[in-house]
Amino acid sequence: MRTELDIIAEKAYVREEGLAEGRAEGRAEGREKGLAEGRAEEKKALTAEHAKKMKAESIPPEVISRVTGLGLEEIAAL
Numbered sequence: 001m002r003t004e005l006d007i008i009a010e011k012a013y014v015r016e017e018g019l020a021e022g023r024a025e026g027r028a029e030g031r032e033k034g035l036a037e038g039r040a041e042e043k044k045a046l047t048a049e050h051a052k053k054m055k056a057e058s059i060p061p062e063v064i065s066r067v068t069g070l071g072l073e074e075i076a077a078l
Contacts, residue, residue, distance in 0.1 A: 052078050
């Protein structure tokens, strides 16, 4: 026979399990988002580095823009 204390304990256990699962899912989502942002930043940095090298080789900004996807303003700022 279940007592009121058993029911309360079961509810507390289920709640804690749910919270733990939610925290784990949140950490996984945050990790994925952080990795995606890091990859995007790395790609942007590499693109800017390539654009700098192309600019140093006197390649026209319009060509650099077409190749890298950077705007003319971004290229001028390099």
